[in-house]
Every structure is written in C-alpha cells, then in structure tokens.
Amino acid sequence: MEAxxxxxxxxxxxxxxxxxxxxxxxxxxxxxxxxxxxxxxNLLRDSDLDGVEHELKADLSSPPAG
Amino acid sequence: xxxxxxxxxxxxxxxxxGEIDAGELxxxxxxxxxERNPELNAIVATFPDQSxxxxxxxxxxxxxxxxxxxxxxxxxxxxxxxxGAAAVPGVTTQPGxxxxxxxxxxxxAVIAGIANMHELGSGSTGxxxxxxxxxxxxxxxxxxxxxxxxxxxxxxxxxxxxxxGADGLGSIRYPxxxxxxxxxxxxxxxxxxxxxxxxxxxxxxxxxxxxxAADCRLLASAMFGEELGAEERSGLRIxxxxxxxxxxxxxxxxxxxxxxxxxxxxxxxxxxFEVELPDQDLILPAAVLVAQSEEAAHLxxxxxxALPEELSVLNRGVLKLRGLIPGSLTARGFLARAQAxxxxxxLFERIDLLAWPTVPAVAPPLTDPTIELPSGVxxxxxxxARQGVIANLTGVPGVNVPVGLDAGLPVGxxxxxxxxxDALLLDAAEALERATDRQFVELRPAAIA
Numbered sequence: 001m002e003a004x005x006x007x008x009x010x011x012x013x014x015x016x017x018x019x020x021x022x023x024x025x026x027x028x029x030x031x032x033x034x035x036x037x038x039x040x041x042n043l044l045r046d047s048d049l050d051g052v053e054h055e056l057k058a059d060l061s062s063p064p065a066g
Numbered sequence: 067x068x069x070x071x072x073x074x075x076x077x078x079x080x081x082x083x084g085e086i087d088a089g090e091l092x093x094x095x096x097x098x099x100x101e102r103n104p105e106l107n108a109i110v111a112t113f114p115d116q117s118x119x120x121x122x123x124x125x126x127x128x129x130x131x132x133x134x135x136x137x138x139x140x141x142x143x144x145x146x147x148x149x150g151a152a153a154v155p156g157v158t159t160q161p162g163x164x165x166x167x168x169x170x171x172x173x174x175a176v177i178a179g180i181a182n183m184h185e186l187g188s189g190s191t192g193x194x195x196x197x198x199x200x201x202x203x204x205x206x207x208x209x210x211x212x213x214x215x216x217x218x219x220x221x222x223x224x225x226x227x228x229x230x231g232a233d234g235l236g237s238i239r240y241p242x243x244x245x246x247x248x249x250x251x252x253x254x255x256x257x258x259x260x261x262x263x264x265x266x267x268x269x270x271x272x273x274x275x276x277x278x279a280a281d282c283r284l285l286a287s288a289m290f291g292e293e294l295g296a297e298e299r300s301g302l303r304i305x306x307x308x309x310x311x312x313x314x315x316x317x318x319x320x321x322x323x324x325x326x327x328x329x330x331x332x333x334x335x336x337x338x339f340e341v342e343l344p345d346q347d348l349i350l351p352a353a354v355l356v357a358q359s360e361e362a363a364h365l366x367x368x369x370x371x372a373l374p375e376e377l378s379v380l381n382r383g384v385l386k387l388r389g390l391i392p393g394s395l396t397a398r399g400f401l402a403r404a405q406a407x408x409x410x411x412x413l414f415e416r417i418d419l420l421a422w423p424t425v426p427a428v429a430p431p432l433t434d435p436t437i438e439l440p441s442g443v444x445x446x447x448x449x450x451a452r453q454g455v456i457a458n459l460t461g462v463p464g465v466n467v468p469v470g471l472d473a474g475l476p477v478g479x480x481x482x483x484x485x486x487x488d489a490l491l492l493d494a495a496e497a498l499e500r501a502t503d504r505q506f507v508e509l510r511p512a513a514i515a
Contacts, residue, residue, distance in 0.1 A: 014390045019367040022386050029383025036448055040351030044398050047348060055404035060268045060461030061255035062485050063411040064404070 007034055070094045074132055074227040074281040081131040088131025088176075092121055095133040095178050098225050102514070105206055108219035109135060110197040111180040116144050120176045129288055130174030135181045135220050136230040137213075140164035140261050140272075142177065149263065150183040150195040150213070152376030155385060156364025157263045164261030166230050166272050166289065173288035181216025181229055185378055187270075189213060190240045190425075190450040191435040194378050199432050202244060203511040204475055208429040209446065211241025217275045218245040224514045227276060228285045232262075234270035235357055236454025242275050242466035243424035243478030246509055248495055249275040250282045252488050254461035257289040269357045269458040278507040279467070279495035286488065294489045299497060302336035303417040307343055311422035311453055314441045318472030323423045323479045326469035326498060326506075330421075333501035334494070339417055344409050346456075348402040353455035355399030358388045362396075365389040407460045414462075414484035419494060421481050424466040425450045428475035457482055465491040467498050468506040476509070 011030060015022055022030065055064055069077060069086045080086030096114055103109045117133070124130050141147050146159040170177060182200040184192045192215025193199045200215040202208040203223040210219040214231030218241030221229050231238040233251040242249025250273045257272045264270060274285035280296075287293045304327070306312065312320055331338055343349075370389055373382045413420075426449045427437035435446045457464040462485055466478040479498070483491045499507055 011390070015386070018389065019371075020386055020389060021371045022383070025379050026383040026386060029380055030387040033384055033387055036445065037351065037354065040347070040354075041395060044348055044351045044355075044402060045395060047345070047398070047402070049398060049401045049405070052401045052405045054401065055407065058268070058404070058407070059255075061253055062461075063414070064407045 075284050077132045106201050106219045106223045108200045108216045109179040110182045117178050124174040127174030133176045133178040134228045135179045135226050137217050138180050138183050139232045140166050150185045152196045152374050156369040165258030169258040169289050184212030187213040190447045193432045202429050211244035213237040214241045229275045231275050235458050238273045239424050239466040240450050244429040246468045246476030247275050248279050248282050249466045251464045253463045264360050267360050279492045283492045297493050299493045300335050302334045305339050305341040305417035305420045314439050315423045315426040319423050319477050322470035322477040326479045329501035330498045333497045349456050352399040352402035353459040355396045359396050410460050419481050424478035424480035428472050463488045467495045
C-alpha cells in the first residue's frame with residue numbers, strides 16, 4: 001500500500017472489491033492509522049529477509065530451537 | 067491505614083493468622099468501590115453474592131480471602147467478558163470457568179469486581195471503553211494506560227492491592243508505568259490464559275499489577291500455578307539499547323530511568339553494556355501484523371459490515387483497515403519475528419537484562435492522548451508500542467518498575483529478561499526497590515494518600 005492518493009485509491013477499490021462498507025469517518029480513520037503504520041510497513045516490505053529461515057512450530061515460551 | 071490498604075501479602079498473612087477478618091476485608095473493599103469508583107471508573111461490574119460465595123468456598127491457598135479484581139477480558143462462571151466493547155467482531159462471549167478464574171479461585175482469592183479496559187484491548191491509553199474511560203488516580207484528567215486500564219486504576223486508586231491484567235502488545239506494562247505500579251508481563255504461555263476469546267494467541271498473556279514486586283510475585287505464582295522463588299542477585303549484566311528507547315524519551319522520563327538504572331547496577335554489583343539489536347526497526351510492524359493476524363479470521367466483510375455504532379469509530383476504522391492488509395506483509399511479519407527471536411536469544415547469551423523506559427513520556431490527557439518526544443509530537447500509542455511490543459513478539463517476560471515522578475506523574479523503567487526468567491525480573495525489581503529505599507513503590511496519589 002502506498003501513501004496519499006495511492007492509498008486512497010487502494011482503499012476505495014479494496015473496500016469495494018471485498019464488499020466492506022465504510023463511511024467517510026471510518027475512511028478517514030483508516031487513512032490516519034495507515035499514515036502512522038506506513039513507514040514501518042514499508043520498511044518491512046522492502047527489507048531483505050531472503051536469508052531468514054522460517055521458525056517452524058515456534059514455541060514462544062522458549063528461545064528458538066538451534 | 068486499614069487492612070484494605072495493606073500489601074497483598076500482608077492481607078493474606080493477616081487472614082491466615084486470624085488478625086484480619088476476610089469477610090470484613092471484602093466488605094471494606096466493596097465499600098471502597100462505592101466511595102472511589104465513581105471518580106475512577108476502574109470497576110465496571112461487581113457481584114457481591116458471588117464474591118461472598120468465593121470467600122466461603124476459598125481453599126487454604128496462598129491468597130485465601132484476599133480481594134482482587136480481574137480485567138474484563140476473561141469469562142467468569144456468572145459473567146461473560148465484554149472486552150470493554152459493545153461487541154467483539156465475530157465472537158459471542160459466554161460465561162465460563164476461565165484459566166485466570168480457576169487460578170485465583172484455587173489460590174483462595176476472592177474476585178471482587180471486573181476491571182475496565184481499553185476497548186477490544188486495542189490501545190495503550192485506556193481512554194476508550196464502552197463503559198467510559200477509566201481515570202488515572204494520579205490525575206483524574208489523565209490516561210490510566212491501556213489496555214489494562216481498570217486493573218491499574220484499581221490498584222493505584224487503593225480499591226484493591228492486586229489485579230489481573232492482560233498484555234498483548236504491552237497492555238500490562240504501560241498502565242503500570244502510567245499509574246506507578248509494578249506490572250509483570252510473564253513469559254508467553256506461563257500464566258493461566260484458558261478461555262480467552264483469542265484462543266490462538268501467541269502474543270497475549272495474563273499477569274499481575276500490584277504496588278511492588280513482592281506482591282506481583284505472590285499473584286504471579288498463583289497465575290503460574292507454581293511458586294516463583296526470590297533470590298538476591300549479584301553481578302547482573304544489564305544491556306542498554308540507547309536509540310531510540312532512551313534517546314527518544316522525554317527528558318524527565320529518561321533522567322528518572324537513568325538514575326534508577328544506576329541504582330540497580332550499584333545494588334547488584336552489576337555491569338551496564340551498550341548493546342544493539344539487529345533490525346530492531348522491524349519489530350514494531352512485525353508485532354502489529356502478527357498480533358492482528360490472530361483475530362484476522364473474524365475480519366470477514368459480513369462481520370465488519372455488522373460492527374455496531376456503539377463501537378468507537380477508531381476501532382471500526384482500524385478493524386476494517388486490518389481486513390485489507392496484504393497477506394504478504396503478514397508473512398514477512400512472521401519472518402521478522404523469527405529473526406527477532408534469534409537475535410534476542412543471541413543477545414541474552416551475553417546479558418541478563420535489557421532496560422529502557424517502559425513508556426517514553428508520562429500519562430497524557432484523556433482528551434488528547436499525544437506525547438511530546440525529542441523526535442516530535444506523536445500519539446501515545448505509537449510511542450508506547452515502540453517501547454513495549456518486543457516482549458510480545460518474541461515471548462520474553464518484561465516488568466515495569468516505578469522509578470520516580472515527572473511533573474508529578476509516575477515514571478516506569480522496563481526490564482526484559484530471557485524466556486523463563488520471570489523470577490529474575492522480580493528479583494531485579496526488588497533490588498531496585500531496596501536501592502531506592504522503596505520510596506517509589508511507597509508513593510501514593512495525593513487524592514488517596
């Protein structure tokens with residue numbers, strides 16, 4: 001998802017495609033929250049995680065196996 | 067001072083020795099609710115008949131006869147949880163014997179009331195709830211913290227000496243910091259959780275909020291179903307990640323935490339190490355994505371279109387936004403989690419504790435939950451989450467320790483330990499209390515002092 005008008009276009013089309021109803025206030029909230037989340041989400045999207053091994057059957061009560 | 071104002075452990079000892087009448091203590095607790103809750107809005111439901119039945123049936127456990135409150139996040143046999151909301155998307159909550167209820171009952175505790183919480187557990191301030199906001203006893207116009215707003219306001223307001231909260235993305239530690247309490251986020255999976263409406267959670271845990279570490283140890287032991295022993299620690303290796311956790315905290319918060327950290331280091335004869343955690347900038351987005359994925363199965367168009375008007379517009383918007391997040395981002399969030407857990411495990415081979423301010427600024431006003439940091443003005447949620455979510459993303463335990471006041475409002479230092487090191491965190495918290503002559507855990511809001 002991209003900032004500003006690109007986000008608005010995504011929002012409008014995605015809400016319509018998925019059949020999710022949202023009034024103007026809710027859309028404004030969505031845009032405002034996304035503006036806070038966006039830098040981190042873009043960082044995550046663009047980070048090089050290719051070499052990272054999945055943690056299979058992760059047990060969050062313990063350190064990762066191996 | 068009445069028996070109700072004593073620490074949890076002294077109430078329990080007094081009841082066990084016969085010096086305190088548990089029935090009178092419960093009556094005093096319910097009367098205190100009547101007296102103070104109209105201002106605090108910390109308690110959203112009471113049930114004196116069931117509380118008295120719990121007392122009559124209380125086994126001879128470590129908390130026999132001691133009144134506590136529990137966050138509105140688990141069912142009781144006589145009440146379904148409401149999660150501070152008019153509706154929980156896709157979930158119909160039911161009364162039942164939740165794990166925290168059983169743990170408290172089996173320890174002999176008496177549940178005296180249900181504590182308020184931030185709507186759906188989705189905020190760090192506690193300023194939004196279907197019951198209205200809970201208020202911070204230190205300043206009734208300020209946020210008590212969230213999402214365990216009611217548990218924190220209850221203990222800080224002197225309604226009870228112990229409360230059970232839940233911590234999904236920092237929700238015990240933030241209100242503990244805002245209200246000047248000790249609050250433990252246990253290692254994932256260690257404390258009773260059965261019956262929570264998010265049954266597949268890998269981020270949320272139950273845990274205690276009390277005035278000091280010894281009371282937290284007692285209540286945590288009940289929630290763990292095993293005694294957490296105390297030990298005098300020495301030679302602790304304390305890791306400090308300066309940027310952004312320290313450098314982007316408000317000056318008054320940073321100074322109080324720096325002073326406390328030096329006191330702790332001196333008390334335990336420890337060492338401070340400046341350390342780094344690779345890719346730490348990925349931790350916050352990864353935590354948000356992993357946590358939101360746990361409820362995502364319910365975020366169908368059918369459920370999202372049925373959200374009631376009584377749910378805050380903020381949550382209606384956020385829930386609908388969550389329903390649109392691409393799966394690729396969430397998958398990358400889980401990869402980042404794997405990486406963060408490995409990096410943190412490597413770090414904890416070299417250190418015993420990590421330390422930084424629990425929240426980067428003191429409690430903001432209920433009507434304007436923003437904070438001013440060196441980097442600029444931001445929402446309290448954004449600033450708080452940056453400091454706290456690593457424990458939920460990776461599963462490690464964390465504790466907030468009260469370490470002073472800034473502009474008359476509590477400041478908290480967060481200590482994080484390796485998986486299973488919950489007792490170590492409480493030992494360190496007690497060492498810090500000793501080092502500071504318990505002055506910060508003995509502070510009380512002026513309104514109840």
